[in-house]
Amino acid sequence: MESAIGVLVSQFKAYAGKDGSSDTLSRDEFQKLVKSELSNFVKNASDPAAIDQLMSSLDMDNDGELCFLEFWQLIGRLANKHGGFSQ
Amino acid sequence: MESAIGVLVSQFKAYAGKDGSSDTLSRDEFQKLVKSELSNFVKNASDPAAIDQLMSSLDMDNDGELCFLEFWQLIGRLANKHGGFSQ
Numbered sequence: 001m002e003s004a005i006g007v008l009v010s011q012f013k014a015y016a017g018k019d020g021s022s023d024t025l026s027r028d029e030f031q032k033l034v035k036s037e038l039s040n041f042v043k044n045a046s047d048p049a050a051i052d053q054l055m056s057s058l059d060m061d062n063d064g065e066l067c068f069l070e071f072w073q074l075i076g077r078l079a080n081k082h083g084g085f086s087q
Numbered sequence: 088m089e090s091a092i093g094v095l096v097s098q099f100k101a102y103a104g105k106d107g108s109s110d111t112l113s114r115d116e117f118q119k120l121v122k123s124e125l126s127n128f129v130k131n132a133s134d135p136a137a138i139d140q141l142m143s144s145l146d147m148d149n150d151g152e153l154c155f156l157e158f159w160q161l162i163g164r165l166a167n168k169h170g171g172f173s174q
Binding site: 004005006008023038067072075078082 | 088089091095099124154155159162169
C-alpha cells in the first residue's frame, strides 16, 4: 500500500514539475496527466471542455492550480467509483 | 496511475472484508491494515491508543466504521506528507 501511495505522489510530481510551480498542476499539466494516466477512469479525458469543468470542480481555492490534496479528491472519487462503493 | 489506484482499492477491500460490512473498515480491521500496510507512514502503528485516536479523527459520521472515502482522507494526508507538500 505504501508503494502504491508512493507511485501516485511521484506521478503527480512528474506532471506538476513540467511548468510553473513544481508542487501544483496547472490546467495544462492537469490535462496531460488525465489524458495520459487516467483515460480509462475519466470520461472524455481528451475533451478540453470536460477537463475545464473537472478542474474547476477540484480547484477549491480557485487559484487556477491544483495542489496535491485537491488532486487527491479527484482520484478518491475515481477510486470510489472504480471500487463500486456507495456515495 | 490507474493501477496504483486499483491496488489501494483492492487492499482496502481485502481488509474491509474480514468481518462485518465488506465495504467498511471496523476498528479491528483498520488496526490490522495500518499495522501491516502503513507501518512506515503512520507513527505508532502498533499502539492501540494511537489507532483509536486516528480512527476517531477519520470517522466523520461517527458510526464506528470507516468507509472508503473516509479512509482515503488518511492516505491523502500520509501521501501529502510523504511527498513533502505544504499544508
